Amino acid sequence: xxxxxxxxxxxxxxxxxxxxxxxxxxxxxxxxxxxxxxxxxxxxxxxxxxxxxxxxxxxxxxxxxxxxxxxxxxxxxxxxxxxxxxxxxxxxxxxxxxxxxxxxxxxxxxxxxxxxxxxxxxxxxxxxxxxxxxxxxxxxxxxxxxxxxxxxxxxxxxxxxxxxxxxxxxxxxxxxxxxxxxxxxxxxxxxxxxxxxxxxxxxxxxxxxxxxxxxxxxxxxxxxxxxxxxxxxxxxxxxxxxxxxxxxxxxxxxxxxxxxxxxxxxxxxxxxxxxxxxxxxxxxxxxxxxxxxxxxxxxxxxxxxxxxxxxxxxxxxxxxxxxxxxxxxxxxxxxxxxxxxxxxxxxxxxxxxxxxxxxxxxxxxxxxxxxxxxxxxxxxxxxxxxxxxxxxxxxxxxxxxxxxxxxxxxxxxxxxxxxxxxxxxxxxxxxx
Amino acid sequence: xxxxxxxxxxxxxxxxxxxxxxxxxxxxxxxxxxxxxxxxxxxxxxxxxxxxxxxxxxxxxxxxxxxxxxxxxxxxxxxxxxxxxxxxxxxxxxxxxxxxxxxxxxxxxxxxxxxxxxxxxxxxxxxxxxxxxxxxxxxxxxxxxxxxxxxxxxxxxxxxxxxxxxxxxxxxxxxxxxxxxxxxxxxxxxxxxxxxxxxxxxxxxxxxxxxxxxxxxxxxxxxxxxxxxxxxxxxxxxxxxxxxxxxxxxxxxxxxxxxxxxxxxxxxxxxxxxxxxxxxxxxxxxxxxxxxxxxxxxxxxxxxxxxxxx
Numbered sequence: 001x002x003x004x005x006x007x008x009x010x011x012x013x014x015x016x017x018x019x020x021x022x023x024x025x026x027x028x029x030x031x032x033x034x035x036x037x038x039x040x041x042x043x044x045x046x047x048x049x050x051x052x053x054x055x056x057x058x059x060x061x062x063x064x065x066x067x068x069x070x071x072x073x074x075x076x077x078x079x080x081x082x083x084x085x086x087x088x089x090x091x092x093x094x095x096x097x098x099x100x101x102x103x104x105x106x107x108x109x110x111x112x113x114x115x116x117x118x119x120x121x122x123x124x125x126x127x128x129x130x131x132x133x134x135x136x137x138x139x140x141x142x143x144x145x146x147x148x149x150x151x152x153x154x155x156x157x158x159x160x161x162x163x164x165x166x167x168x169x170x171x172x173x174x175x176x177x178x179x180x181x182x183x184x185x186x187x188x189x190x191x192x193x194x195x196x197x198x199x200x201x202x203x204x205x206x207x208x209x210x211x212x213x214x215x216x217x218x219x220x221x222x223x224x225x226x227x228x229x230x231x232x233x234x235x236x237x238x239x240x241x242x243x244x245x246x247x248x249x250x251x252x253x254x255x256x257x258x259x260x261x262x263x264x265x266x267x268x269x270x271x272x273x274x275x276x277x278x279x280x281x282x283x284x285x286x287x288x289x290x291x292x293x294x295x296x297x298x299x300x301x302x303x304x305x306x307x308x309x310x311x312x313x314x315x316x317x318x319x320x321x322x323x324x325x326x327x328x329x330x331x332x333x334x335x336x337x338x339x340x341x342x343x344x345x346x347x348x349x350x351x352x353x354x355x356x357x358x359x360x361x362x363x364x365x366x367x368x369x370x371x372x373x374x375x376x377x378x379x380x381x382x383x384x385x386x387x388x389x390x391x392x393x394x395x396x397x398x399x400x401x402x403x404x405x406x407x408x409x410x411x412x413x414x415x416x417x418x419x420x421x422x423x424x425x426x427x428x429x430x431x432x
Numbered sequence: 433x434x435x436x437x438x439x440x441x442x443x444x445x446x447x448x449x450x451x452x453x454x455x456x457x458x459x460x461x462x463x464x465x466x467x468x469x470x471x472x473x474x475x476x477x478x479x480x481x482x483x484x485x486x487x488x489x490x491x492x493x494x495x496x497x498x499x500x501x502x503x504x505x506x507x508x509x510x511x512x513x514x515x516x517x518x519x520x521x522x523x524x525x526x527x528x529x530x531x532x533x534x535x536x537x538x539x540x541x542x543x544x545x546x547x548x549x550x551x552x553x554x555x556x557x558x559x560x561x562x563x564x565x566x567x568x569x570x571x572x573x574x575x576x577x578x579x580x581x582x583x584x585x586x587x588x589x590x591x592x593x594x595x596x597x598x599x600x601x602x603x604x605x606x607x608x609x610x611x612x613x614x615x616x617x618x619x620x621x622x623x624x625x626x627x628x629x630x631x632x633x634x635x636x637x638x639x640x641x642x643x644x645x646x647x648x649x650x651x652x653x654x655x656x657x658x659x660x661x662x663x664x665x666x667x668x669x670x671x672x673x674x675x676x677x678x679x680x681x682x683x684x685x686x687x688x689x690x691x692x693x694x695x696x697x698x699x700x701x702x703x704x705x706x707x708x709x710x711x712x713x714x715x716x717x718x719x720x721x722x723x724x725x726x727x728x729x730x731x732x733x734x735x736x737x738x739x740x741x742x
Contacts, residue, residue, distance in 0.1 A: 006531030014520055234515025239576060242482040242509040243532040245501065414484065416513075427446060 003244045004252045011227070011256025016263060025264050028215070029271075049090050052123045052141075052152075055098045055107060058131045064095045066159035071152065091152060093125070100129035108140070125152070132164060154181075203351075205293055206378035209301060210347055212268070213371050216305060218340045220261040221312035222333075227253055228320030228413070229329060237413045246410035250317055251402075258309050265305055269298050300377050300387070307394040308370030312340060314401040321405075321412030322420055332419065343371035354379045364390050366397035404429075434496075435460045435584055435615045436481060441490035443476050450476040452639040453490070458615060458632070463606075465630035465647075466619040469727050473639040474619045475512065478586055481617070482509045494584070505534045508582035512589045512619070514573045516561040522548070522572055523557040526579055533580035540579060547575040551601060567598045574602060578609070585609065588619045603629070623720040633719075635726055642726045651716040658721065659687040659695050661702070662711035669705040674698060677721070684711060688721055 015021060056064055071091050098107055104126055112122065123141035131137060137156055139149060158179050165175045228250075231237045240249050272293055315336045323329045343362075350359040354376045363373040363382075369390040376382045411428040412420070420428070436458040443451040451473040458464045468474050479485045480492050483499050492499045495506065517525050523544055530540025548554045551571045561569055570593065577585065585606070591599045606616060606629070620626060626633060626647070633650060635643035643650060662684040670678055670687065674697060677688040689695060695714050702709055717725075 002534065003532045006528060009531075010520075010528050014517070018519070230518070234517075235511055235513045236515050236517065238484070238511035239509065239514070239529065240532060241484050242507065242511075243504055243529075414479070 004248045004255075007240075007244065007249060007252025008256040008259070011253055012259050015223070015257065015260045021260070021264070024219075025267055028212075029268060049092055050123055050141075051092050051094065052125050052139075053111065054093050054095050054125045054127060055104060056095055056127045057098050057100050057102075057104070057129045058127045059100060059129060060132070060163060063127065063131070063159055063163055064093070066162055067155050068093045070155040070158055125156075127156075131160060132167075202379065205297075206351070206375055209297070209378045210344075210371055210375045213301065213305060213308065213374050214340065214344055216261055216265060217308040217312050217370055218337070220257055220309055221316040221336070221340070223257050223260075224253060224313040225316035225320040225329060225333060226326070227257065228317050228409075229323065229326060232321065232413050232416075233325060241413070246413065247406045250405065250409050254310065254313055254317065257313065258306070261305070261309055262302070265302060269302065273298060297377060301374060303391065304370040304374050307391060307398065310398050311366060311370075311394060311401055312336065314398065314405045315339075318401075318405045318408050318412075321409040322425065324416060324419065328419055339367040343368045343375075347372065347375055350375055351379060355382065360386060364393060366390075366394045369394055433460045434458065435494070436464075436617070437491075437493040437496075438477070438480070439491040439493070441477070441480055441487040441492055443473075443480060443485060444488050449639050451480070451487070451636075454636065454639075454641050455490075456634040456641065456644055458617060460615055461610065461613050462631040463610060463616045463618065463629050465626040465633040466617055466636070467621075467623075467626065467633055467723060468636035469621075472636045474636060475588070477636065478509070478588060478617070478619060482507055482586060505580060506582055507584045507586060508533075508577040508580065509586045510573060510577040510588060510590055512592075514570075516569060516572060516576075518561055521558050521560055522553070522564070526572070526575055529576040530579045533582075535580050543579045543581065544575065547579065550605070551575065567594050570594055571598065571602070574605070578605075582614070584615045584617070586617045586619075589621070590618070591620070591622065591625060623718065623723055627719050635723065637727050643722070647719070650722065651719070654717050654722060656714045656716055657689050657691075658715050658717045659685075659689065659698055660711065660713040660715055661685045661687055661698070661709070663702060663707045663709045665705065665707035669701040669707065670698070674701075677724075686718065686721070688717060 054064060054067075071093065096107075098104065108124055111124075123139065126138040126140070128135040128137060139152065158181070162175050162179050165178055170178070231240065237249070244252075273295065316333065319329060319333045319336055323332045346362065350362060350372050353359055359372070359376060360382075362368050363376050363386070365372075373382070373387060373390045377387065407429045408425060434457040438454050438456050441451060441454045442449065454473070454477060466474055466477065476485065480487050481494065481499065483501060483504055486492075486499075494503045497503060516522075517528075520528070523541070526544035526547075527537055527540040530543060531537060535543070545554070545557070548557050551574070553568060553571060553575075556564055556568060561572070564572070574587075574590065577587070587606075590602060590606075594602065610616060618626065618630060630647055632646050633644065634641060645653075667678070667680070667685070670685075672690075674690055674693045675687055676690050679686040687698065689698075699709075699712055
């Protein structure tokens with residue numbers, strides 16, 4: 001046991017002392033923060049400005065101005081703000097009055113070809129003559145999958161209602177009051193049935209949890225593999241296994257590297273916990289709402305990390321023991337790495353219906369549980385029995401993986417020749 | 433007293449037999465040479481002694497007991513192809529190697545410093561292996577082998593790749609350890625070193641022992657069948673009816689006689705051929721000759737065995 005402790009200590013100290021460890025501990029959360037914010041930033045920038053020619057057949061002189069007003073950015077808090085939703089695309093409207101009996105298609109055709117070449121960004125909004133009597137306005141553009149169209153729709157809807165109310169004899173403030181947007185307040189239902197404000201950050205928290213789980217399990221699993229290869233390649237194994245049993249050596253490495261990972265995660269979790277208690281109130285005082293991550297979620301994260309790490313690091317240890325060099329490992333690690341990566345490719349399915357049978361099944365598969373069950377925990381509150389069951393399945397799988405790894409590791413680390421075939425690996429299991 | 437004893441040890445890997453029915457004993461305080469060509473089964477034999485693998489049949493006794501994990505701290509093993517942790521300082525890894533042999537860190541650190549001073553590496557204790565020359569690294573590996581003050585040293589090709597000065601430093605260290613009563617097992621291809629240092633030898637070829645015993649006795653078995661001849665002139669008087677093998681080096685020739693050939697006949701022919709002779713001496717064969725003789729001689733046997741097996 002004293003010898004195993006020496007191995008654990010070596011693995012831990014050598015790794016924690018490196019600059020890479022310090023940098024990754026500090027930089028990863030920053031990188032992830034950037035990554036989480038990037039899609040939003042990109043979408044906002046990507047939308048940019050869109051010039052829309054409004055073909056106005058409504059015959060109403062004020063409708064256009066009302067729509068335009070509502071689409072234009074206003075200072076936050078201003079009364080005029082018809083729509084406080086952040087706009088992904090900024091619409092710049094230009095009015096062209098078209099007589100009700102004119103053929104709208106002709107007008108568009110003329111305009112479209114007038115510019116010489118067909119403009120990618122050209123967009124038309126048709127306000128038909130009967131718009132107040134139920135005729136549908138029409139938006140025509142090359143790109144109709146723009147997220148910003150929703151805000152255009154809402155602006156038109158509000159403007160039409162306002163004009164109708166005005167025609168019905170209402171005035172100014174009353175109209176404003178009657179057309180005020182109703183905002184839906186989204187709250188998370190907790191296990192106890194209480195309501196919890198997630199500040200619209202639920203998705204980001206879930207994504208951060210998912211990504212960190214994926215990243216740390218993959219990184220530390222690969223650390224294990226490289227460590228095994230280093231010792232095998234340099235023949236240090238011979239000295240070590242002439243003093244310690246191969247199984248003890250493997251467990252020492254697994255635990256040592258695992259403790260390095262836990263140190264890093266511990267630092268992250270503590271800073272998040274501090275931020276959500278002390279930091280939250282400081283930021284809240286300045287009007288910035290930070291995501292609140294409940295303590296239970298952090299605990300589950302650590303638990304699932306430990307399980308995920310042990311499962312994958314053990315599998316990576318098998319890979320390391322069967323190859324002779326990092327180059328060979330590139331290929332050999334594929335079957336293990338793909339198991340880590342698959343959840344990242346299918347997590348949207350789970351996110352879409354986190355309590356559906358597919359999501360529940362996927363989150364029970366031991367290789368996917370660390371990421372997908374964690375995701376479900378972050379998105380909804382899955383029944384506790386499901387969480388515990390997935391953990392139990394993982395524990396059983398880990399025991400099996402360690403048993404397999406012990407058999408292969410012991411033979412593999414002392415075999416320097418060519419990479420073994422699967423049949424040879426099978427024979428290794430029977431060596432005494 | 434026998435420190436190590438192999439009794440009919442056999443190790444198989446599936447159909448392949450790495451060591452077959454191997455028996456030898458190593459006396460306490462002796463230097464034992466485990467010899468054989470590449471792939472003969474030396475490494476597997478050593479691995480059985482250091483408890484990395486266990487024999488399928490037969491026994492391995494160390495200090496009179498069946499080899500087990502408890503006995504490992506009594507052995508220091510320097511593998512043939514060896515390495516060090518690249519990212520650890522010399523001193524730190526020596527302490528680590530001491531730790532896994534059961535030494536506490538303070539004792540390990542003291543031993544490491546003593547040995548580093550002895551092998552003139554004290555200035556490098558805080559450096560990492562990539563900063564050291566290959567020879568220095570090899571000395572560090574030697575220290576890793578002896579840091580826990582083992583009773584038995586197993587050194588696989590300890591001098592390969594070392595410059596003559598380092599070889600002498602290491603030889604001196606080994607000789608000193610022997611004087612303290614330690615037992616040393618050598619595995620090497622360099623027969624001159626075996627002749628210089630070993631008391632007993634065991635020669636393995638194709639997984640089987642082909643020769644064993646004390647060096648003196650083994651050589652005596654072959655008799656004085658070798659002529660050392662220092663001469664000037666042509667060598668056409670050395671005809672195959674008398675001479676089995678002829679190694680001519682810069683200062684003299686080593687002539688292995690045919691079985692039953694008379695050494696005096698060589699002398700007679702040389703004089704008749706008008707060759708000028710500076711030295712004529714009848715000696716036991718060199719270990720190198722015995723090695724080649726045994727290894728090439730057993731090849732025929734080995735191929736027969738394969739046929740039977742198939």
